[in-house]
Amino acid sequence: MLDGFEILTTSGVVLWSKAYAPVSSSIINGFIKDVFIEEKVLPGASVADEASAAHKPTYKKDQYTLKWATVKDLGLIFVAVYQSLLHLTWIDKLLDNIRIIFVDLHKDQLKKPHTSIIECDFDGYFDQQVRELEGAAEKSPQRAPQTAVDELTPPLSSDNGDGMLPPPLPGLAAATQTGQLRKPVSNGDSTDVSPIPTPDTSRPSTPATHILAGKAGPKSRRAKKALNTPANASSGDETKGRPKKDIRKKMRRWDADGMADDDDETVLDYSVQSPDEIGIANTEISASIEAIDSQSFGTKTGKGQFVLKDLEGEVHSILEGANEKKSQSTSSKGGVVGSSLGTISGLFRNVIGGKVLTKEDLAKPMRGMEEHLLNKNVAREAAVRLCEGVERELIGIKTGTFESIETTIRTAMESSLRKILTPTTSLDILRSITSVTSPSQLNPLPPKPRPYVISIVGVNGVGKSTNLSKLAFFLLQNNFNLLIAACDTFRSGAVEQLRVHTRNLKELSEREGLGKVELYEKGYGKDAANIAKDAVTYATQGKFDVVLIDTAGRRHNDTRLMSNLEKFGNFAQPDKILMVGEALVGSDSVAQARSFNASFGPKRGLDGFIISKCDTVGDMVGSLVSMVHATGIPVVFLGVGQHYGDLRTLNVG
Amino acid sequence: MARTDSQSWLSSLMSPSPIAIAVAALLVLSIPLFLHLVIYRSASSSTIPSFLLVGPSGSGKTSLLTLFERGRHAETRISQAPLTVEVSLPVTTTTASSPYRSANDPSNQIHKKFLLADTPGHGKLRHYAFDSVIKPQNLKGIIFMVDAADVSTSSGGTSNEALRQAAEYLHDLLLLLQKRANTKSPRGPTELPVLVAANKLDLFTALPAPLLKTALESEITNMRSLRTKGLLDSGIGMNDLDIGDEKEWLGEGGEGKFDFTQMDEVNVSVTVAGGNVLGADGPDVKQWWDWIGSNL
Numbered sequence: 001m002l003d004g005f006e007i008l009t010t011s012g013v014v015l016w017s018k019a020y021a022p023v024s025s026s027i028i029n030g031f032i033k034d035v036f037i038e039e040k041v042l043p044g045a046s047v048a049d050e051a052s053a054a055h056k057p058t059y060k061k062d063q064y065t066l067k068w069a070t071v072k073d074l075g076l077i078f079v080a081v082y083q084s085l086l087h088l089t090w091i092d093k094l095l096d097n098i099r100i101i102f103v104d105l106h107k108d109q110l111k112k113p114h115t116s117i118i119e120c121d122f123d124g125y126f127d128q129q130v131r132e133l134e135g136a137a138e139k140s141p142q143r144a145p146q147t148a149v150d151e152l153t154p155p156l157s158s159d160n161g162d163g164m165l166p167p168p169l170p171g172l173a174a175a176t177q178t179g180q181l182r183k184p185v186s187n188g189d190s191t192d193v194s195p196i197p198t199p200d201t202s203r204p205s206t207p208a209t210h211i212l213a214g215k216a217g218p219k220s221r222r223a224k225k226a227l228n229t230p231a232n233a234s235s236g237d238e239t240k241g242r243p244k245k246d247i248r249k250k251m252r253r254w255d256a257d258g259m260a261d262d263d264d265e266t267v268l269d270y271s272v273q274s275p276d277e278i279g280i281a282n283t284e285i286s287a288s289i290e291a292i293d294s295q296s297f298g299t300k301t302g303k304g305q306f307v308l309k310d311l312e313g314e315v316h317s318i319l320e321g322a323n324e325k326k327s328q329s330t331s332s333k334g335g336v337v338g339s340s341l342g343t344i345s346g347l348f349r350n351v352i353g354g355k356v357l358t359k360e361d362l363a364k365p366m367r368g369m370e371e372h373l374l375n376k377n378v379a380r381e382a383a384v385r386l387c388e389g390v391e392r393e394l395i396g397i398k399t400g401t402f403e404s405i406e407t408t409i410r411t412a413m414e415s416s417l418r419k420i421l422t423p424t425t426s427l428d429i430l431r432s433i434t435s436v437t438s439p440s441q442l443n444p445l446p447p448k449p450r451p452y453v454i455s456i457v458g459v460n461g462v463g464k465s466t467n468l469s470k471l472a473f474f475l476l477q478n479n480f481n482l483l484i485a486a487c488d489t490f491r492s493g494a495v496e497q498l499r500v501h502t503r504n505l506k507e508l509s510e511r512e513g514l515g516k517v518e519l520y521e522k523g524y525g526k527d528a529a530n531i532a533k534d535a536v537t538y539a540t541q542g543k544f545d546v547v548l549i550d551t552a553g554r555r556h557n558d559t560r561l562m563s564n565l566e567k568f569g570n571f572a573q574p575d576k577i578l579m580v581g582e583a584l585v586g587s588d589s590v591a592q593a594r595s596f597n598a599s600f601g602p603k604r605g606l607d608g609f610i611i612s613k614c615d616t617v618g619d620m621v622g623s624l625v626s627m628v629h630a631t632g633i634p635v636v637f638l639g640v641g642q643h644y645g646d647l648r649t650l651n652v653g
Numbered sequence: 654m655a656r657t658d659s660q661s662w663l664s665s666l667m668s669p670s671p672i673a674i675a676v677a678a679l680l681v682l683s684i685p686l687f688l689h690l691v692i693y694r695s696a697s698s699s700t701i702p703s704f705l706l707v708g709p710s711g712s713g714k715t716s717l718l719t720l721f722e723r724g725r726h727a728e729t730r731i732s733q734a735p736l737t738v739e740v741s742l743p744v745t746t747t748t749a750s751s752p753y754r755s756a757n758d759p760s761n762q763i764h765k766k767f768l769l770a771d772t773p774g775h776g777k778l779r780h781y782a783f784d785s786v787i788k789p790q791n792l793k794g795i796i797f798m799v800d801a802a803d804v805s806t807s808s809g810g811t812s813n814e815a816l817r818q819a820a821e822y823l824h825d826l827l828l829l830l831q832k833r834a835n836t837k838s839p840r841g842p843t844e845l846p847v848l849v850a851a852n853k854l855d856l857f858t859a860l861p862a863p864l865l866k867t868a869l870e871s872e873i874t875n876m877r878s879l880r881t882k883g884l885l886d887s888g889i890g891m892n893d894l895d896i897g898d899e900k901e902w903l904g905e906g907g908e909g910k911f912d913f914t915q916m917d918e919v920n921v922s923v924t925v926a927g928g929n930v931l932g933a934d935g936p937d938v939k940q941w942w943d944w945i946g947s948n949l
Contacts, residue, residue, distance in 0.1 A: 011771065012715040012732030025730065032731045037775050075734060424776040425814075426821050430879045435817075478882050 002088070003064065003081045005126065007102060010036075010075040016122045023064070023081050031059050031066050031079065060084060069095040071103055073396060074110045078102070090133040097133075101125050357394050357405065365405050366391055369413060378622030379587040382629045390416055417625065421652045423634035427608065429454075429576070430478060436575065437480075437545045451483070451539040453547045453572060455532070456610070457565065458580035459592055460553035463612035465494065466642060467580055468550050469501040473644040476505060476514045480545040485535035486521035487528040487568075490552040495521045498550060505644075515545070528552065528564065532572035549574065556595040569600045576607045578636060581627055583617045593627040608636035615640045624650075701739070702791050702949055703768035707782040707826065708798035709819045710774035713852040716930045717798065718771045720938065726930055732773040735781045740769045742946055765949060767793070779822070786829055794846045794948045795830075796941070797823055799869075801851040801859040801927065820872035823849070827873075827916060827923075834919040844920035848944045851925065855932035862927035866913065874911040 004023040007016040059066045065084045070077050078099055080091050102122065103110075109119065366387050373383040390412045397408075433452045454471070456464045465488070472482055484502055488494035502519040509517060520535045532549050539547045549572060554561035569577065579596050581589060597605045611624045624635055638648045667673070706714045715729040721740045742765045772782040786795070803815040830845060849869070851862045860868065913923040926940040 008730055009736075010732070010734040011736035012729045012773075013719060013736070014728040014730060017728065025728070029731050032733065033775070036733050037731070037773075037777055418780070419777050422777045422780075425818060426776075428876075428879065430882060431817065431876065434875070434879070 001082070001086070002091075002130070003083060005081070005098075006079045007098075007122070008077050008079070010077065015076075018123070018126060027061055027064055027066070027081065028079060030061055031068075032077075035059055035068075036077075067091050067095060069099050071099060072393070074103065074107075076102070076110070088137075090137045094129060094133050097129055098126065101129070357397055357408070359391070359395060361405060362391050362394060362409070365409050368406075369409055373622060373625075375620075376622040377583075377586065377617065377620040379590045379626035379630075381587070381590050382626035383622075386413070386416065386625075386629065418652055420625070420629050421635070421650070427634055427636050427649075429636070432575070433475075433480065433546060451536065451544050451547050452576075453536055453549065453574040454576045454578065455487075455549040455551060455568075455572060455574040456578050456580060457551050457596060457606075458553060459555055462553070462580045462582040462585075463639060464488075464553065464580050465497050465501070465550055467610050467612055467637070467639050467647070468548055469498075469505065470639065470644055470647040471637070472501070472505055472517060472548055473508070474647055475546055475548075476509050476517060479515045481515045481543070482517040483535060483539045483542070483544040483547045484517065484519050485532060485547060485549045486519065487531050487535075488550050488552040489522075489524050489526050489528055489531070492524075494550070494552070495524065508644075518542075518544075529568040529571040532568060536572060556592045562595060562599040565596075565599045566601045569604055577604070578608045578610050579606050580610045580612050580639075581623065582613045583611050583621055583623055584613055585623050587626075589623045589627050590630040593631045593633070597631045597633065606631070606633050608634060610637045610639060611635055612639035614638050615646070701766055701768050702793040703737070703770055703789075704793060704945060705782065705785050705789075705795045706769060706771045706798065707779075707795060707822070708774050708850075709800070709815070709822055710776075711803070712774060712798040712800040712819075713930050714771050714774060714798050717850075717852070717938070717941075718769055720930050720936055721769060726936065731775065732771065733775075733778065735770060735772045735785070737768050737770045739766055741766050742949065743942060765946075767945070767949060774822075776818075779825075782826075783829060786826070787833070789845075792845065794848065794945070795826070796848045796850055796945075797826065798850045798852050799865065800853050801862075801865050802853045802856040816868060816872055817876075820869050820876060823869060824873050824876055827921065830921045831916070831919045834921065844922070846922045846924070846944075846948055847916075848941065849923060849925040850941055851927040853929055853931075854927045854937075855929040855934070862925050865927075866925040870911055870913060877911060 001020060003021045004017065004019040006014060006018075006028060008014045008028075059068070063084050064081050066079055066081050068077055068079045076099075078095055080095060082088055082091065102125075105122075105125075369390075370383050370387045373386065374380060378386075390409065393416070394408065394412055436452045437449050456468050458464050468484070472484060475482055482505075484498055486495045486498045498521070499519055502517055505517045509515060520531075520538055522531050522534075528551060535549065536547055551565075551568065552561075554565075556562065577600065579593070581592060585592070593606075593609070600606070609624070609627055611621070611627075614621060624638075627633075628635060635650045638650055640646045640648055706718065708714050710731065715732050715736070716726045718736065718738060719729065720726040722738045770785060772785065773779075785792070799819045800815065827847070830847070849866070851860070851865045853859055854861070913925075916923050924944060926944060928936075928938045928941050930936050930938065
């Protein structure tokens with residue numbers, strides 16, 4: 001069973017929602033953030049074709065699974081939430097059908113500019129779809145008619161195993177046209193939400209009476225309805241109840257206010273026309289009505305019940321219409337003249353603009369763009385995925401005036417790259433450090449100041465020690481007291497290298513009166529994690545502000561060394577873990593980034609990248625794009641040389 | 654003979670025969686219309702004043718938008734795309750021009766309309782907001798929404814993350830406005846007031862508006878001083894023309910304590926007002942309506 005279903009716009013307004021069980025809004029907020037904004041890579045996500053119902057991507061959070069469908073040009077998102085333990089196969093089809101129905105019904109409203117109000121009366125359609133698909137999926141043995149009926153129950157054309165959902169409400173296109181305003185979000189029919197344990201209430205929403213079985217029945221009922229003139233000109237109302245077999249049970253009779261009237265002893269079994277009914281029927285027939293073709297308001301099901309045509313027919317017609325349109329568009333256009341005119345106009349439009357982009361149009365320019373990215377040293381996997389993303393965005397979009405396809409693609413690619421590289425939160429290291437080392441005065445109970453721990457990891461030879469010293473120089477300029485911990489106990493000369501750096505920096509800082517810097521080392525061959533822990537305690541005692549921890553380089557496919565990282569992370573508890581990646585690396589960058597990100601255990605990941613050796617590659621800085629795209633982790637620093645001052649931040653604009 | 658034929662054709666064209674005049678009139682009238690239809694396809698309605706709604710994620714911008722538009726708020730989720738709606742000022746709110754109008758002015762009866770543009774607050778999507786500031790379309794004011802309850806000191810102990818983010822966004826916005834005012838571009842209004850709207854005041858952990866003002870000011874001061882010490886940008890070496898360009902700092906020369914009154918020098922007046930969109934007692938947005946009315 002679904003837990004909830006929502007229809008929202010990309011600008012954040014919820015147009016319609018239905019919750020069978022309470023679902024907190026943070027689930028959907030988190031889903032939007034992760035999938036659409038931050039575009040975290042989903043396992044097994046392929047380029048989902050909008051039209052296909054076969055495989056919709058899923059998103060899991062807590063114990064919920066979410067599946068969704070989008071309509072790009074109108075900016076709509078349809079989300080279905082259900083418990084992960086259940087395995088519902090019909091959700092994909094439901095999403096597609098709901099999408100088609102909703103767009104069909106409310107297309108005009110959605111295209112209105114400068115407004116966010118959509119009046120939608122979607123409950124009926126949704127319920128009908130859910131019942132239909134769920135019933136088709138379940139195919140459970142149908143209950144015997146006797147047991148299903150104690151009171152008047154609405155028979156469903158596809159019998160449900162549970163029959164829990166109350167009958168659909170007559171929320172129809174006609175209703176919206178008659179100007180009946182309903183609240184766009186979960187209008188007052190909230191009793192739809194709670195599943196009723198025994199199907200004993202069939203609640204009319206309008207003061208209409210039941211429509212019953214039997215051929216003669218509808219006429220009299222219809223007559224009564226015509227007299228009552230309900231507020232809705234509805235082409236269908238709730239499906240009627242079955243004839244009762246057991247007359248002894250007290251019939252529930254509904255009067256005009258929708259109240260159950262228990263006192264009436266009248267027999268409500270119309271399978272045999274009682275004398276007074278016949279009388280009423282006769283008088284009413286004479287009173288008014290034109291002959292109504294029974295086909296127009298109902299069909300006979302196999303059981304001999306006369307089920308009134310309700311939303312179901314309308315829904316099916318909408319779906320069939322959509323399918324027809326799709327098949328028409330895919331059929332080839334015939335004729336030589338037609339095709340040549342088509343190509344000429346296509347070329348014309350390419351220059352002028354205003355062309356609606358299809359997959360074929362985009363294929364060749366996209367390949368060109370992909371090659372361009374590969375030439376700039378972006379890893380193949382990242383380039384392919386980027387191009388797929390841009391293609392997905394651009395299918396079906398109209399190009400602007402005087403814009404060729406290439407420029408459209410270029411602007412789309414620019415904006416998507418910018419979105420990838422822009423960090424979610426600000427990356428100011430200085431602010432983070434000051435907030436930890438000297439907590440703000442506004443806080444009445446400041447915690448004890450503790451040193452800020454930064455650790456540097458990476459594969460062999462990317463420039464960890466050099467960049468660490470550059471970072472140390474930068475922090476010294478800001479008058480922090482530094483402790484450099486030499487946790488690279490493996491490579492010969494690592495500790496000596498850091499000793500030389502510390503000596504230089506100490507001299508510099510003494511000359512200019514900056515903060516103090518010290519080296520903490522324990523020689524070679526010891527366990528890096530223990531040294532890190534001791535360094536942090538030493539720094540706390542010595543009132544240092546920042547601890548910079550240098551680690552040994554390790555290949556990302558060497559599992560033994562990578563597993564040491566987790567222990568290191570737990571012992572040292574660094575505030576920031578920065579991975580150094582060099583700009584010269586090729587397609588290995590993605591794998592490196594991913595395995596380092598995963599190696600710190602389930603709760604921790606990298607916090608930033610330092611891309612080193614940027615001065616050596618010129619403008620072929622594609623590897624930073626691939627690393628960021630693969631993991632979603634922002635670039636904190638760029639190393640542009642081998643001197644102490646060659647450290648920059650990334651300016652995305 | 655061909656020559657004389659063409660000559661005669663030309664001369665007949667130039668001569669004031671009725672056919673020539675009719676053809677000429679037709680061309681003269683139709684060509685501009687045709688060009689207009691082809692080139693200027695969508696005319697923006699720039700006669701209605703517009704306000705921009707910015708702020709960090711989760712502060713209540715889209716809820717405010719729906720509240721203003723329909724009178725009661727709708728459920729909202731994280732926005733990914735900007736949205737512009739037409740809003741009418743409630744009749745009780747007075748506008749800046751009302752003291753100058755007589756009591757019987759019929760324009761008092763009609764609702765004054767304005768456009769309210771909502772932007773996403775997420776860090777990656779802030780470029781929509783900044784683009785709207787750089788290329789304004791009849792922009793009369795900016796509303797910066799802050800979640801006053803989130804910004805008060807949390808139990809975590811570290812200097813509040815939400816306050817920092819809000820202060821950073823506000824700092825960037827004010828810096829952009831200052832730069833724009835200093836470059837003196839011919840387009841764009843000369844002054845652009847900013848309202849810092851403290852939202853969610855119905856929650857008991859919310860900071861009242863004056864306290865929020867001092868908190869933001871002190872955070873911006875911190876940030877400004879830290880930015881001066883920060884690293885150089887990676888874009889510095891790329892463009893040689895930039896080397897001579899000095900970085901601009903917010904407020905008076907970037908020193909000392911930052912105050913919102915320092916922004917008055919660049920004709921950006923900052924007001925701080927509180928209210929709440931949701932709430933047990935219903936929405937209370939009267940101060941915000943008043944500010945909008947006075948700047949309309």
